[in-house]
Amino acid sequence: MKLITRFILIYLTITVIVLGIGGVFSYFIIKGEVDRELTFEFMERIDRVTYLLERGRRFHPGRDVDGDRNLIVRELGSPVEERVEVGDTLIYSERLEQNEQNVKVSAYRNINGRSYYISTYGAMIESDDITEAVIKTLLWILGLQIIGAIGVGFMVSGRLFKPFRKTLEKIGNFQLHKKEYVPAEKTGVKEFNDLNKFVEQMTRKAVSDYKNLKEFAENASHELQTPLAIAKGKLELLSETELTEEQYKYIESLERSVKKLSRLSESLALLTKIENHEFQNDEKVDLSDVVLESLEAFKEFIALNNLTVQTNIQEDVKINMHPVLADILWTNLFQNAVRHNIENGVIKIELNSEQLVISNTGKDPEVDPDQLFERFRKAEQSSESIGLGLSIIKRIVDQNDLSIHYSYLDNWHRIEIDLT
Amino acid sequence: MKLLIVEDNKDLLENILKYLEREGYRCETAIDYDEAFDKIMSYTYDVVLIDIMIPKGDGLQVLRELKSVNPETGTIIISAKNSLDDKVSGLELGADDYLTKPFQLPELSARIKAVNRRNNLGGSEIVRANEISINTKTREVSVDEEPVEVTPKEYDLLLYFASNKNRVLSKQNIAEHLWGDYVDHLDNLDFVYQHIKNVRKKLVDAGANDYIESVYSIGYKFKANRSGE
Numbered sequence: 001m002k003l004i005t006r007f008i009l010i011y012l013t014i015t016v017i018v019l020g021i022g023g024v025f026s027y028f029i030i031k032g033e034v035d036r037e038l039t040f041e042f043m044e045r046i047d048r049v050t051y052l053l054e055r056g057r058r059f060h061p062g063r064d065v066d067g068d069r070n071l072i073v074r075e076l077g078s079p080v081e082e083r084v085e086v087g088d089t090l091i092y093s094e095r096l097e098q099n100e101q102n103v104k105v106s107a108y109r110n111i112n113g114r115s116y117y118i119s120t121y122g123a124m125i126e127s128d129d130i131t132e133a134v135i136k137t138l139l140w141i142l143g144l145q146i147i148g149a150i151g152v153g154f155m156v157s158g159r160l161f162k163p164f165r166k167t168l169e170k171i172g173n174f175q176l177h178k179k180e181y182v183p184a185e186k187t188g189v190k191e192f193n194d195l196n197k198f199v200e201q202m203t204r205k206a207v208s209d210y211k212n213l214k215e216f217a218e219n220a221s222h223e224l225q226t227p228l229a230i231a232k233g234k235l236e237l238l239s240e241t242e243l244t245e246e247q248y249k250y251i252e253s254l255e256r257s258v259k260k261l262s263r264l265s266e267s268l269a270l271l272t273k274i275e276n277h278e279f280q281n282d283e284k285v286d287l288s289d290v291v292l293e294s295l296e297a298f299k300e301f302i303a304l305n306n307l308t309v310q311t312n313i314q315e316d317v318k319i320n321m322h323p324v325l326a327d328i329l330w331t332n333l334f335q336n337a338v339r340h341n342i343e344n345g346v347i348k349i350e351l352n353s354e355q356l357v358i359s360n361t362g363k364d365p366e367v368d369p370d371q372l373f374e375r376f377r378k379a380e381q382s383s384e385s386i387g388l389g390l391s392i393i394k395r396i397v398d399q400n401d402l403s404i405h406y407s408y409l410d411n412w413h414r415i416e417i418d419l420t
Numbered sequence: 421m422k423l424l425i426v427e428d429n430k431d432l433l434e435n436i437l438k439y440l441e442r443e444g445y446r447c448e449t450a451i452d453y454d455e456a457f458d459k460i461m462s463y464t465y466d467v468v469l470i471d472i473m474i475p476k477g478d479g480l481q482v483l484r485e486l487k488s489v490n491p492e493t494g495t496i497i498i499s500a501k502n503s504l505d506d507k508v509s510g511l512e513l514g515a516d517d518y519l520t521k522p523f524q525l526p527e528l529s530a531r532i533k534a535v536n537r538r539n540n541l542g543g544s545e546i547v548r549a550n551e552i553s554i555n556t557k558t559r560e561v562s563v564d565e566e567p568v569e570v571t572p573k574e575y576d577l578l579l580y581f582a583s584n585k586n587r588v589l590s591k592q593n594i595a596e597h598l599w600g601d602y603v604d605h606l607d608n609l610d611f612v613y614q615h616i617k618n619v620r621k622k623l624v625d626a627g628a629n630d631y632i633e634s635v636y637s638i639g640y641k642f643k644a645n646r647s648g649e
Contacts, residue, residue: 222473225500226429229522233435236525239588240442245636248588252638255592262522300573301599304611 004157008149015145019138026134034124035103039086042105042120046084049073049118053111070102070122076115080108089121101127163187167196174203176210177277214276221269228262267388270328274395279322287419288317290330291351298334306344314352319419321400329396332389333358333415340413359414369406421536423447424468426456426482427498428475436469439525440532453477460486460493466540467494467532472510480513487514494535498523524593530583547582549644552628554579563626573598574619581632581642590639616640 049059049071059073070091089104104121163185170182181203184196232255239251273279291313295302302309319326337347337360345361365372373394397404397417405416423440427433428451440447448465450456453476460468460482468486472479483495497510500521507518516535519528537545537556545557551564559575561568570578580597581589591609598615620632633641 222500225521226432229500230429230431230435232522233432233439233525237435237438239590239639248636248638252590252592255590258522259592297599301611304614 002157004153004161007156008153011149012146015142015149019142023134023138026137027130030130030134031127034130038103038122038124039105042103042122043084043107045071045120046105046107046118050107050109050111050116053109053116056112070120072117072119074117076108076117078115079110080115080117082110083108091121091123093126160189163189163192164195167192167199171199171203175277176206177280179207179211181207210276214272214278217269217272217276221265224265225262228258228265232258232262264388267392271388271392271395274325274392274399277399279325279399281320281322281325283320283323284318285321285323285326286316287319287321287326287330287356288313288315288351290326291349291356294327294330294334295349298338301338302347305338305341307338307341308344308346309349310346311349312351313349317351317353317419319400321396325396325400329393332393336389336393336415337413342411353419355419356417357414359412361411362413363411365408365413369408372406373404421445421466422464423532424450424456424459424463424465426450426469426474426479427471428452428473429471435525436528439529443529445532451475453482456482457485461489464490465493467496467535469496469498469528469532470515472497472499480509483510483513483515492539494532494539496528496531496535524596526580526584526587526589526593527597530580530597533583547579549582549585549631549642550629552578552582552623552631554582563623563628566626568622568626570619570622573615574622577615577619578623581640585642585644588635588639588641594640 053059053073059071085106087104087106089102090099091102092098093100100123102121102123104119106117106119109116109118166185167182174180174182182199184193184200187193187196235251235255235258239248243251295309295311301307321329334347337358340362341347341360342362347358347360350357373390393415394404403418405418407414407416421444423445425433425436425440425447427436427449430451433449433451437447437449448459448463450459452474456470456474457477468482470479470482470486474482479497479499483497486493486495491514495515496517496519497515498519498521499507499510510518516538517531519531533547534556537547545555547554547556552561553563553565554561554575556579559572561570561575561578576598577594580594591612594612594616595609598612616632620630624630631642631644633643635641
């Protein structure tokens with residue numbers, strides 16, 4: 001729900017409650033006022049009757065004296081204390097066919113030695129009419145309020161919230177790897193200024209942290225490569241001296257370790273780069289070409305490993321991916337299929353516009369398939385692999401909003417990537 | 421051949437120097453931008469190796485200056501950064517080759533020779549090892565002027581051996597040279613042996629001596645005198 005909608009709803013709820021209470025008050029105030037006026041009028045009428053009585057006019061006892069007027073004049077047997085009583089009475093209205101509350105004023109008078117009870121009653125307006133009038137008025141007010149609130153709402157969301165929406169849009173468009181912070185813009189509203197200032201500080205910090213992290217990852221990799229290059233060079237120089245077989249073997253094993261270290265640091269740097277979104281791309285890469293070219297390059301390996309490759313590759317399958325990433329993704333997938341294969345094994349490759357599937361024969365997996373894509377998770381702990389290949393694949397897939405699925409059935413390992 | 425090595429790390433510099441001096445090259449060194457600038461302005465070299473990250477300046481700037489005064493000098497960039505940007509800008513500036521640390525010294529040696537062959541217009545396109553000659557332009561191998569049929573990989577292998585005569589080349593070295601990054605993730609390097617067996621057979625069948633010798637079944641050595649280079 002939009003903030004402004006919620007605001008209007010709250011406002012209208014409160015308005016309805018206030019108007020409801022106000023309606024009750026209005027009803028009683030109007031009714032009180034009307035009754036008071038009526039009482040004055042009835043008092044005057046009683047005074048007139050008294051005057052007429054003093055002048056010797058006779059009224060018939062009982063109701064409906066003087067025709068249409070609800071006047072009762074009754075002579076009492078004994079003298080009374082002169083007083084006036086004002087009260088309500090329910091009178092059956094023939095016209096409305098219901099009891100109607102009327103004002104009744106009664107007076108006890110001693111006139112020319114006789115005692116009289118003079119009473120008159122009536123209603124200027126029916127109480128239903130008052131209720132109706134009050135409700136009508138209130139509904140009009142409510143209607144105007146709703147129109148007003150919605151109008152204000154539109155204006156607020158349109159004009160008043162403009163800087164806010166602008167800031168939101170800027171935050172949405174903010175991309176860390178572009179290394180541009182969101183500059184605070186001056187607006188006429190303090191809250192928005194505070195917000196913009198805060199956003200500027202946050203993005204500045206994020207950008208500088210990102211830069212540091214990136215530099216660190218790059219430097220760490222760089223700093224590691226130089227000593228590794230030195231070690232490697234020294235080993236090569238050493239291998240040119242007169243050595244026994246045992247010494248050669250040590251050197252060879254050292255060279256392997258150095259190579260592994262350097263691959264490890266390269267792979268970690270690559271993972272960091274992918275995670276830092278350094279490979280942003282708007283162009284399409286022809287995956288069919290990538291696959292076919294690599295198969296050509298791998299041809300000898302495949303033959304030397306006694307593997308058979310069965311392909312079903314559709315041409316011109318293009319996906320949105322950085323060309324470097326597409327290459328790394330495929331190379332890792334394929335090498336994975338080669339490495340975990342068996343003697344005289346088979347690799348099947350299927351590529352069409354929907355998906356890329358690579359499956360290979362292999363031994364039973366020792367690792368839970370769900371954990372397979374985690375870092376340093378190896379199918380065989382003893383193997384020379386560094387255990388980052390699949391996490392790199394996963395990272396690339398995630399980064400490009402694709403999905404990957406691994407399954408194992410009857411000695412077949414199958415990795416499926418949905419390209420849609 | 422006269423080389424300049426621009427590299428700030430003393431240990432690495434020493435490795436390269438030791439390795440290349442054995443090839444009979446005259447090597448000079450520069451450990452920072454100022455020294456490198458001074459040397460490329462004062463002398464001419466056949467090949468210059470440039471590390472991108474050097475003190476007091478940028479290796480790519482050295483490359484730029486060098487190309488402006490001596491465009492025909494062969495250049496190889498050495499960098500620890502495996503980043504594409506550096507590679508692209510390096511090659512765009514006219515570098516002949518690009519090596520990522522940690523590189524192998526035999527690889528460096530082979531690349532220097534290749535760059536030199538390419539850039540030395542008067543130089544020979546034929547790499548010789550006694551009766552074996554390798555034409556680097558037509559990519560053909562012949563023994564006693566009789567052509568021998570070899571596959572592209574076998575040609576690369578032979579040229580690599582010829583560029584690193586009398587040196588021990590481990591299987592790892594050879595595999596990386598022939599297949600580059602693709603070999604990174606493979607544990608079993610037996611296929612190197614297969615290739616070497618094939619090359620040896622072809623050469624011997626063509627009447628050449630068997631120069632390739634196994635070193636404790638870990639590496640290989642191409643035993644020949646260095647006169648051909």
